[in-house]
Amino acid sequence: MKLEQMYQEIILDHYRSPHGAGLREPFDAESVQINPTCGDEITLRVTLDGSGDTVTVREVSHETLGCSISQASASVLTDLVVGRSVTDSLKVLAAFQEMAQGRGQVEPDEDVLGDGVAFAGVARYPARVKCALLGWMAFKDTVARGSVVRGSVVHGSGVRHSEKEGA
Amino acid sequence: MTAVASGTAAAVLDIEKIRADFPILSRTVRDDRPLVYLDSGATAQRPRQVLDAERAFLEQHNAAVHRGAHQLAEEATDAYESARARIAAFVGADPNEVVFTKNATEGINLVAYAFGNASVRTALGPESARFALEPGDEIVVTELEHHANLVPWQELCRRTGAVLRWYSVTDDGRLDLDSLELSERTKIVAFAHQSNVLGSVLPVAELVSRARAVGAVTVLDACQSVPHQPVNLTALGVDFAAFSGHKMLGPSGVGVLWGRGELLAALPPFLTGGSMIELVRMEGSTYAPPPQRFEAGVPMTSQAVGLGAAVDYLNGLGMEAVFAHELALTGAALDGLAQVPGVRIIGPRDLADRGGAVSFVVDGVHAHDVGQVLDDRGVAVRVGHHCAWPLHRRFGVAATVRATFAVYNTPDEVAALVDGVHAARDFFGVS
Numbered sequence: 017m018k019l020e021q022m023y024q025e026i027i028l029d030h031y032r033s034p035h036g037a038g039l040r041e042p043f044d045a046e047s048v049q050i051n052p053t054c055g056d057e058i059t060l061r062v063t064l065d066g067s068g069d070t071v072t073v074r075e076v077s078h079e080t081l082g083c084s085i086s087q088a089s090a091s092v093l094t095d096l097v098v099g100r101s102v103t104d105s106l107k108v109l110a111a112f113q114e115m116a117q118g119r120g121q122v123e124p125d126e127d128v129l130g131d132g133v134a135f136a137g138v139a140r141y142p143a144r145v146k147c148a149l150l151g152w153m154a155f156k157d158t159v160a161r162g163s164v165v166r167g168s169v170v171h172g173s174g175v176r177h178s179e180k181e182g183a
Numbered sequence: 184m185t186a187v188a189s190g191t192a193a194a195v196l197d198i199e200k201i202r203a204d205f206p207i208l209s210r211t212v213r214d215d216r217p218l219v220y221l222d223s224g225a226t227a228q229r230p231r232q233v234l235d236a237e238r239a240f241l242e243q244h245n246a247a248v249h250r251g252a253h254q255l256a257e258e259a260t261d262a263y264e265s266a267r268a269r270i271a272a273f274v275g276a277d278p279n280e281v282v283f284t285k286n287a288t289e290g291i292n293l294v295a296y297a298f299g300n301a302s303v304r305t306a307l308g309p310e311s312a313r314f315a316l317e318p319g320d321e322i323v324v325t326e327l328e329h330h331a332n333l334v335p336w337q338e339l340c341r342r343t344g345a346v347l348r349w350y351s352v353t354d355d356g357r358l359d360l361d362s363l364e365l366s367e368r369t370k371i372v373a374f375a376h377q378s379n380v381l382g383s384v385l386p387v388a389e390l391v392s393r394a395r396a397v398g399a400v401t402v403l404d405a406c407q408s409v410p411h412q413p414v415n416l417t418a419l420g421v422d423f424a425a426f427s428g429h430k431m432l433g434p435s436g437v438g439v440l441w442g443r444g445e446l447l448a449a450l451p452p453f454l455t456g457g458s459m460i461e462l463v464r465m466e467g468s469t470y471a472p473p474p475q476r477f478e479a480g481v482p483m484t485s486q487a488v489g490l491g492a493a494v495d496y497l498n499g500l501g502m503e504a505v506f507a508h509e510l511a512l513t514g515a516a517l518d519g520l521a522q523v524p525g526v527r528i529i530g531p532r533d534l535a536d537r538g539g540a541v542s543f544v545v546d547g548v549h550a551h552d553v554g555q556v557l558d559d560r561g562v563a564v565r566v567g568h569h570c571a572w573p574l575h576r577r578f579g580v581a582a583t584v585r586a587t588f589a590v591y592n593t594p595d596e597v598a599a600l601v602d603g604v605h606a607a608r609d610f611f612g613v614s
Contacts, residue, residue, distance in 0.1 A: 083551035
C-alpha cells in the first residue's frame with residue numbers, strides 16, 4: 017500500500033483549502049463531535065431551507081481541529097450536501113459511510129460521492145476511518161436537530177449540541 | 184547494524200543477539216519494509232523465552248492454582264508462586280506484598296475501590312478506618328497522569344465527596360512542585376513514576392516526603408519505570424505501586440499491584456468471591472490475608488508464569504544496562520529531531536531524570552499524518568493523546584507523535600524515525 021493511495025491529490029487539495037471552513041452565523045443547528053481515541057474535534061453548523069419533506073441544506077460551515085483526512089472529509093462533505101435535500105444528503109452520507117467502513121471492498125459510486133470516492137483508500141486503514149467519518153457524524157447530528165427546528169419554525173440562535181468530553 | 188557502543192553499561196549489551204530473541208522484530212510491514220517498532224511504551228514485544236515459558240507451562244503444568252490436591256495443581260501453584268517471588272525480588276518487594284491483577288489499571292482501581300469500600304464504614308474491621316474518606320478530604324494527582332491514574336480518583340471523589348486537586352506541569356515538561364501545597368485533608372497522593380508522554384521522571388522522594396508530612400498514602404503508577412530502569416519500590420518509600428506485564432516484555436492480562444505489607448493487611452477487598460476468603464457463612468464472610476485477599480477467582484496463570492520469565496530475561500540483561508541503552512537512544516532521538524525544522528518536543532529536551540518516551544508535534548502536519556507517513560516506511564509509533572488528554576490540553580495540542588524505546592531498539596531505528604519525520608514534512612509540503 018502506497019501512501020499516495022490514501023492521500024490522493026483530491027484529498028490533499030481539500031486539506032490545503034477546505035470548503036466550508038470557518039464557523040458562520042446564523043445557523044439552524046450545531047454539533048461538536050470528538051474522536052476520543054485521538055482528541056480530534058469538529059464543530060459543524062448547518063442552515064436549512066424549506067420545511068417538511070422538502071427541507072434542503074443551504075449552508076454548511078465547520079471548524080476542524082484534526083488531521084488532513086478529517087479536514088478534507090469535512091470539505092468534501094460541504095460540497096456534496098449543500099443544495100441537496102436533507103433526504104438525498106443522508107443517502108450520500110450512507111454511501112460514504114458504507115465505503116469508509118468497507119475495508120476497501122466497497123466499490124464507490126462517483127455519481128453519488130463525487131470527490132468523496134478519493135476516500136476509498138482510507139477505508140484500507142481501519143485506524144483512519146473515524147477521521148474520515150468525524151464530519152459526517154456531525155452533519156448527521158445537525159440535520160436531525162435542524163430538521164426539528166425547521167419543523168417547528170424556530171429561527172435565529174439555532175440549536176447547539178455539544179459532545180464535548182466531560183472530565 | 185551494530186551493537187550500541189554509547190555508554191559504558193550499554194556496551195555490554197549485544198543488541199543484535201537480543202533482537203534475535205524477538206521473532207516479531209524480523210517481520211516486514213507495508214510492502215516489505217523492515218519493522219521499526221517504536222511503540223513499546225504502549226506494549227512491548229515479547230522474547231521467545233517468555234513465549235516458551237507460557238507454552239511449557241500450558242503443555243506440562245496447567246491447572247487451577249491454590250485449589251485441588253493433584254499433582255498438576257501443585258505444580259501450577261508452584262509455578263505461579265515462583266513467578267510472584269521473582270517479580271517481587273525484581274522490584275525489591277516481599278512476595279506477600281505482590282498482588283497479581285489484570286493490568287496496572289486494575290491495580291489502581293483496586294486501591295481506589297478499596298478506599299471507597301472503607302469509606303462506607305459498615306461491618307468492616309476497625310483497621311480499615313484509616314482508609315475512610317470524608318466529604319472535603321483531598322485526593323491529589325498530577326496534570327501529567329495517564330487516564331488510568333486519574334479517572335479512578337475522579338470516580339472515588341464522586342463516590343465519597345472527596346475533592347480532586349493536582350500538581351501542574353512546567354513548560355519544559357517537569358512537575359511544578361510549587362503549584363500545590365498538600366493539606367491535613369490530603370489523604371491520597373497518586374502520581375506517575377515516569378510520564379508516558381513527556382518521559383520525565385517525577386521527584387518521587389520529594390512527593391513521598393510531602394505526603395508523609397500530612398499523613399497521606401502514596402500511589403505510584405510505575406508502568407513506565409519498572410520496565411526500563413532499576414526500581415526498588417520499598418526503597419522509594421511509596422505505599423502502593425502498579426505496573427503492567429505487557430509493557431515489560433511480558434504477557435498481556437497480567438499486572439502487579441504492590442502495597443506495603445501493613446497497608447495491604449488492613450485494606451478491605453475490592454473484587455470478592457472464591458479463593459480470597461478465610462471463612463464463609465450465609466450470614467457473612469471473613470477474608471484471607473494478602474495477597475490472596477485481592478485475587479478473587481481463578482487467576483491468570485500462564486501469564487503470571489510468562490511475566491516471571493520476562494523478569495528473568497530483564498535480570499539477565501541487567502536493568503542498569505537496559506536503562507543506559509534506552510537513554511542513549513532517547514538522546515539520539517532528541518538530537519535528531521532537534522535538527523528537523525518545525526519539530527517541537529513536548530517534554531524535557533535534556534536527559535536528566537528522563538526516560539525513553541519522546542513526544543513531539545510537527546508544525547503544519549497533524550500527528551496522525553506524521554504517523555501515517557512513518558507507518559508507510561515501516562516505523563510504528565503512537566499518535567494521539569496517549570491516554571493523557573489533560574496533559575495535551577495543557578500544552579495546547581490535540582495530539583502528538585510519540586516514539587518509545589525498549590532494549591531491542593537500535594540507533595539505526597532512531598535514524599529511521601528522524602528520516603521519516605523529514606519525509607512527512609516533504610510529503611505535506613511544509614519543508
